[in-house]
Amino acid sequence: MFDVNEFILKKAKELGFGDVVVLGYETNRRQVRFANNEITVAKNWHERKVELFVELEKRVAGTSITELSEDNIERTLKTLLSNMKGMAPKEDYYGIAEGPFEYRDIPETFDRAIVELDEPNEYVERAINAALEEGAKRVAGVLYTDHTRLYLTTSNGVEAFDEGTGIEISVRAFIGDLESGHGTNSVRVLKKFDPESAGRNAGEIAKLAQNPEQGPEGRFDVIFDPLAFANLLSYMSFMTSAYAAEAGFSFLVNKLGQRVASEIVTIKDVGNMPNGYGSRKFDDEGVPTRETTIIEGGTFKTFLLNTSMAKKYGTETTANAGLIMPHTWNIVLEPGDYTREELFSEVKRGIYITNVWYTRFQNYVAGDFSTIPRDGIFLVENGELKPIRNIRVSDNFQRILEGIKALGKESYHIHWWEVDTPVSTPYVLVEDVGITRATK
Amino acid sequence: MHELVEFAVEKALELGASYAEARFEEKNGTSLAMKNGNPEGLEFLAERGMGIRVLVDGGMGFASTNVLTKESVSEAVKKAVKLAKAASKVRNEPIRFSEEDFHEVYYEVKMRKDFRDVSPEEKMELLRKVEEEVTATGVNVPMRYLGYSDQVWHKIIANSDGAFIESVIPRVSVMYNLVVFENGQMEQAPFVQRAFSGGLELIERDEPWNWAVKDVQALKKLIYEGQKAPEGKVDLVISPEVAGIAVHESVGHPYESDRIFGREAAQAGESFVKPDMLGERIGSEIVTVIEDPTLPNSWGFYLYDDEGVKARPRYLIKDGIITEFLTNREYAYKLGQRSNASARAINYNREPIVRMANTYLAPGDYSFEELIEDIKLGVYMVSFNEWNIDDRRYQQRYIGREAYLIENGEIKHPVKRPILEITTRALWSSVDAVGKDVEMFPELAERVNRDRVSPSGWVERMRGSGIYR
Numbered sequence: 001m002f003d004v005n006e007f008i009l010k011k012a013k014e015l016g017f018g019d020v021v022v023l024g025y026e027t028n029r030r031q032v033r034f035a036n037n038e039i040t041v042a043k044n045w046h047e048r049k050v051e052l053f054v055e056l057e058k059r060v061a062g063t064s065i066t067e068l069s070e071d072n073i074e075r076t077l078k079t080l081l082s083n084m085k086g087m088a089p090k091e092d093y094y095g096i097a098e099g100p101f102e103y104r105d106i107p108e109t110f111d112r113a114i115v116e117l118d119e120p121n122e123y124v125e126r127a128i129n130a131a132l133e134e135g136a137k138r139v140a141g142v143l144y145t146d147h148t149r150l151y152l153t154t155s156n157g158v159e160a161f162d163e164g165t166g167i168e169i170s171v172r173a174f175i176g177d178l179e180s181g182h183g184t185n186s187v188r189v190l191k192k193f194d195p196e197s198a199g200r201n202a203g204e205i206a207k208l209a210q211n212p213e214q215g216p217e218g219r220f221d222v223i224f225d226p227l228a229f230a231n232l233l234s235y236m237s238f239m240t241s242a243y244a245a246e247a248g249f250s251f252l253v254n255k256l257g258q259r260v261a262s263e264i265v266t267i268k269d270v271g272n273m274p275n276g277y278g279s280r281k282f283d284d285e286g287v288p289t290r291e292t293t294i295i296e297g298g299t300f301k302t303f304l305l306n307t308s309m310a311k312k313y314g315t316e317t318t319a320n321a322g323l324i325m326p327h328t329w330n331i332v333l334e335p336g337d338y339t340r341e342e343l344f345s346e347v348k349r350g351i352y353i354t355n356v357w358y359t360r361f362q363n364y365v366a367g368d369f370s371t372i373p374r375d376g377i378f379l380v381e382n383g384e385l386k387p388i389r390n391i392r393v394s395d396n397f398q399r400i401l402e403g404i405k406a407l408g409k410e411s412y413h414i415h416w417w418e419v420d421t422p423v424s425t426p427y428v429l430v431e432d433v434g435i436t437r438a439t440k
Numbered sequence: 441m442h443e444l445v446e447f448a449v450e451k452a453l454e455l456g457a458s459y460a461e462a463r464f465e466e467k468n469g470t471s472l473a474m475k476n477g478n479p480e481g482l483e484f485l486a487e488r489g490m491g492i493r494v495l496v497d498g499g500m501g502f503a504s505t506n507v508l509t510k511e512s513v514s515e516a517v518k519k520a521v522k523l524a525k526a527a528s529k530v531r532n533e534p535i536r537f538s539e540e541d542f543h544e545v546y547y548e549v550k551m552r553k554d555f556r557d558v559s560p561e562e563k564m565e566l567l568r569k570v571e572e573e574v575t576a577t578g579v580n581v582p583m584r585y586l587g588y589s590d591q592v593w594h595k596i597i598a599n600s601d602g603a604f605i606e607s608v609i610p611r612v613s614v615m616y617n618l619v620v621f622e623n624g625q626m627e628q629a630p631f632v633q634r635a636f637s638g639g640l641e642l643i644e645r646d647e648p649w650n651w652a653v654k655d656v657q658a659l660k661k662l663i664y665e666g667q668k669a670p671e672g673k674v675d676l677v678i679s680p681e682v683a684g685i686a687v688h689e690s691v692g693h694p695y696e697s698d699r700i701f702g703r704e705a706a707q708a709g710e711s712f713v714k715p716d717m718l719g720e721r722i723g724s725e726i727v728t729v730i731e732d733p734t735l736p737n738s739w740g741f742y743l744y745d746d747e748g749v750k751a752r753p754r755y756l757i758k759d760g761i762i763t764e765f766l767t768n769r770e771y772a773y774k775l776g777q778r779s780n781a782s783a784r785a786i787n788y789n790r791e792p793i794v795r796m797a798n799t800y801l802a803p804g805d806y807s808f809e810e811l812i813e814d815i816k817l818g819v820y821m822v823s824f825n826e827w828n829i830d831d832r833r834y835q836q837r838y839i840g841r842e843a844y845l846i847e848n849g850e851i852k853h854p855v856k857r858p859i860l861e862i863t864t865r866a867l868w869s870s871v872d873a874v875g876k877d878v879e880m881f882p883e884l885a886e887r888v889n890r891d892r893v894s895p896s897g898w899v900e901r902m903r904g905s906g907i908y909r
Binding site: 362 | 488489508519532559560564630702703826830836863
């Protein structure tokens with residue numbers, strides 16, 4: 001596809017554009033959805049497209065081109081040009097990265113066995129069976145396989161290629177209407193794929209969750225399962241973008257260099273994580289991806305930046321372009337030193353939350369939010385787990401980070417429908433979390 | 441393109457499908473953003489592709505491609521058939537579709553002011569107008585994020601049962617996020633959207649800058665004059681905006697039959713509503729909730745769904761009784777009914793699933809003054825920020841953005857963040873009066889495989905159901 005990229009770049013320069021980024025994609029994605037222990041639909045998506053970014057005297061524009069004939073490419077570029085000429089410039093635009101760069105292969109991000117996998121249904125059956133063996137009555141979920149080729153060409157000397165694969169499953173197991181559990185597994189190479197573990201976890205939680213009683217309200221020490229905490233960190237990941245801060249969608253606004261979390265909290269974005277579901281060799285302007293520490297020992301160190309925003313703030317890019325909006329690749333909460341058992345034994349009377357969804361903010365800049373626990377929720381009393389239901393976490397994002405008291409020593413990589421940005425997190429114990437419930 | 445759509449259907453039948461459906465979609469549009477007064481750039485949307493869905497041996501397969509050649513479409517059809525065959529082996533019973541009447545139809549929504557003829561700079565002027573009007577209020581609004589978006593959505597749907605539906609629907613919207621900082625305090629109006637099916641004239645007539653001005657002025661007043669909301673159970677009057685989100689979350693979603701039958705269990709969740717709850721009382725006698733895709737110029741407008749079934753208004757709740765679920769052909773068959781045309785796909789590369797379009801609370805006959813005149817102590821919730829609901833759609837919460845105390849039949853000072861945290865049954869059982877004035881509010885809950893929807897509602901009064909902390 002580089003021939004298409006080069007043609008676009010050449011024509012764009014002929015027309016007088018300044019910075020030009022051409023990012024070509026070839027993707028094949030499969031999905032198998034299942035519910036009530038049977039497959040409801042199996043799908044295949046094939047896509048070939050180019051994402052184009054152009055700059056003309058500080059005016060910026062972007063589009064996707066899916067019809068890649070020379071005629072259509074020229075027509076698209078001319079349309080962009082005529083529309084941009086009348087526009088006001090983006091005064092805080094400072095260009096794209098100067099290439100070329102050298103790239104290293106990221107281990108465990110491509111596996112031919114996934115490309116050649118003919119039929120993924122056996123993995124679905126294995127996950128369903130694992131959940132049923134644990135006692136589930138109904139099992140639902142979704143399996144994906146991914147194969148992506150990326151071709152990047154920029155007007156600043158970048159020509160880069162990356163090819164990646166992935167396979168992941170999300171499984172939810174039910175016993176009755178109110179007793180459910182959820183498990184996920186997301187990997188980039190087939191030999192590491194473990195659909196049974198997702199099914200087994202879902203089934204185990206559902207079994208433990210039987211006959212729940214109405215949960216309490218007040219402030220409690222809460223143990224968040226990795227699946228649950230990944231949801232919160234996924235929302236936070238958006239707030240670490242400098243763009244989100246400027247637009248008024250981040251509780252980290254004006255907090256650079258300040259304490260925003262407990263001192264045991266270190267959060268990173270790792271673009272080049274081996275076997276990470278969001279890993280890529282380079283960002284959208286060709287800068288090699290890397291590890292960036294966002295919060296270190298509780299102190300907020302940096303927003304995530306592209307080249308233009310970095311220049312605006314007098315610093316260096318963090319390799320997170322997004323040409324307009326920098327974004328995360330894989331968010332990592334560094335693990336601590338507690339075993340799972342030790343973490344639970346820290347809690348005399350608290351709550352264990354295995355999953356959440358529907359995290360919504362009253363105020364993004366203040367960080368006030370609530371989220372709904374779903375699947376197994378448990379009252380923890382002297383090491384005993386008692387199933388409860390119908391509660392809501394109602395608190396403040398920064399306060400949750402400040403309240404982190406202990407971290408498990410094992411990390412889990414989470415990516416599913418509710419966690420768009422992949423997150424690696426251990427079990428997390430947070431003090432004094434606000435819990436509310438409907439009283440009528 | 442018509443030939444290619446027909447080719448896909450015929451090819452699938454040739455390869456052994458008992459049912460085949462092909463959907464070509466093309467979206468062309470523009471989006472613009474302005475951040476703190478700076479234009480953020482222009483984005484052109486030009487997307488087209490085809491999705492093919494088939495039934496083979498009772499299994500369902502779907503494949504899509506954006507390479508619109510006979511070869512590529514043929515390849516996609518082969519994949520869909522192969523996937524369906526394999527899926528049929530992991531099923532307890534075959535998937536069957538309800539019998540329906542199908543038509544050959546073309547329809548389009550006309551634009552009085554065609555946004556395709558308007559330059560991006562002129563569209564940016566709409567955002568600049570919001571920016572200027574907000575700035576002119578004198579309220580300190582340090583963060584202002586504004587977005588404009590338009591697209592023409594062209595679809596051709598054909599199936600092997602005789603449907604051939606072509607439609608052209610333009611959609612246009614403006615959104616804003618505004619952060620007010622006054623007196624050392626901060627309040628926010630995030631992701632507020634005004635959206636319609638039709639031309640640019642609808643945005644111009646709606647004047648989103650007036651909504652933005654009203655929001656920042658209300659937030660400033662809230663900061664200076666806002667008091668704690670009353671504790672305990674008091675009467676609550678909710679605006680069309682709040683009633684809209686409440687019907688969307690606690691009536692629209694739980695009445696989607698794919699949730700009721702567990703198909704969405706792993707992602708969007710299930711429902712407290714069960715198939716045998718048809719005819720059961722869920723609300724007071726004055727609660728009627730209608731779901732209607734055919735409302736002219738509404739954000740969720742369509743006349744035929746993505747399975748080619750003709751749309752009509754659906755009465756989900758009538759006089760407090762559950763009367764109808766939202767169905768597609770698969771679940772209509774299971775229920776022994778005809779489909780009520782709720783099959784929706786957000787893009788060519790998604791299968792149609794059961795989703796609502798425009799859900800609203802039917803009007804009553806109270807004026808606003810009549811609604812509040814006999815309230816001794818209550819709260820009027822005008823708009824909301826935070827909201828969520830559990831995955832069975834039963835336990836929900838809405839936190840007010842703009843809200844006022846009602847005392848002895850009069851609107852008094854603003855109250856800060858009143859919380860309605862309630863069950864679905866309690867919510868709809870508490871309604872004792874519904875207003876007669878209507879407003880439409882589009883909703884931003886867009887997720888994978890789900891269309892944007894636009895609930896609307898009438899002002900309603902609930903007795904003793906406002907639970908404030």
